[in-house]
Ligand SMILES: Nc1nc2c(ncn2[C@@H]2O[C@H](COP(=O)(O)OP(=O)(O)OP(=O)(O)O)[C@@H](O)[C@H]2O)c(=O)[nH]1
């Protein structure tokens with residue numbers, strides 16, 4: 180089961196972003212997105228800008244969940260490691276990394292599938308070196324002073340001003 | 343929960359759970375329609391042609407910085423129909439708090455209780471401690487004539503007196519934000535205890 184909590188330091192986020200960077204340099208790549216199975220986006224490269232990343236992350240995780248469930252109903256008992264989608268103008272790959280992470284790559288159809296698969300594999304290996312093979316549980320301790328009594332009152336005041 | 347110190351973001355996941363047709367999607371629709379556009383995402387709904395939730399609804403809420411952190415809440419609903427049990431379990435992955443939406447109509451007692459029981463089962467399987475995990479209870483559809491009295495609603499579930507339950511009409515919007523704000527506050531309080 181995937182652990183539900185993780186904290187990444189600014190340095191770790193930067194390293195992950197650097198791991199994704201080569202994907203963004205390839206012409207025809209629209210999106211490279213690292214997320215977890217709960218639908219949480221972690222880092223991404225949105226080549227043209229303006230994508231609805233939280234929605235895409237929620238759906239990508241839902242896609243993997245649904246595919247996994249189809250596999251289970253068909254008698255499979257192991258993980259689904261890769262989803263490949265051929266759309267008319269796009270190709271979308273969603274790969275599983277370790278226990279709880281997903282890496283999504285969306286490209287134009289002109290990008291060769293072989294390149295995309297290899298790039299996903301290489302990037303996955305580098306990412307797992309940063310975050311470890313299993314869960315991301317508390318990779319960096321959170322400074323406790325960030326959430327004190329003042330946080331609580333500020334938070335409550337904001338809620339009441341919004342709704 | 344995901345804290346991204348690179349961006350100073352605190353990401354939290356709240357799942358609206360409950361029996362079929364209890365009004366989970368209606369809660370999110372009301373929240374979506376009554377939240378300033380700069381503080382919410384578009385709403386994603388994976389539904390059947392009959393408007394029943396197939397996989398989930400999704401809506402992200404943001405707020406301004408609170409001290410050094412920017413809280414973001416990802417709201418999900420589960421599909422309530424009995425045969426989507428696997429989806430419900432999957433959507434609970436990584437959840438930080440649950441809003442349980444019960445149906446106040448007299449005929450829905452068995453469905454309410456069964457849904458509550460399976461929710462507890464899923465959370466226990468995921469190794470959550472359900473004695474401390476934030477579960478906010480909403481008695482929805484209070485606008486319907488002859489809806490069950492609150493005392494009977496509480497009795498269905500065998501709630502202790504100390505548990506606060508929220509009366510709502512997701513259709514009209516009564517109680518929707520009261521429920522949401524309590525869920526957000528409890529989820530944040532839970533994170534505070536953990537870190
Ligand atoms: N009268 C009344 N009707 C409601 C209320 N909330 C929801 N409804 C209606 O109940 C029906 C089901 O509402 P949904 O929000 O789709 O229910 P759901 O819990 O998402 O159902 P599933 O997706 O199947 O699990 C719709 O026709 C709603 O308009 C309420 O507070 N009062």
Ligand SMILES: [Mg+2]
Nearest residue numbers: 366367394395
């Ligand atoms: Mg629904």
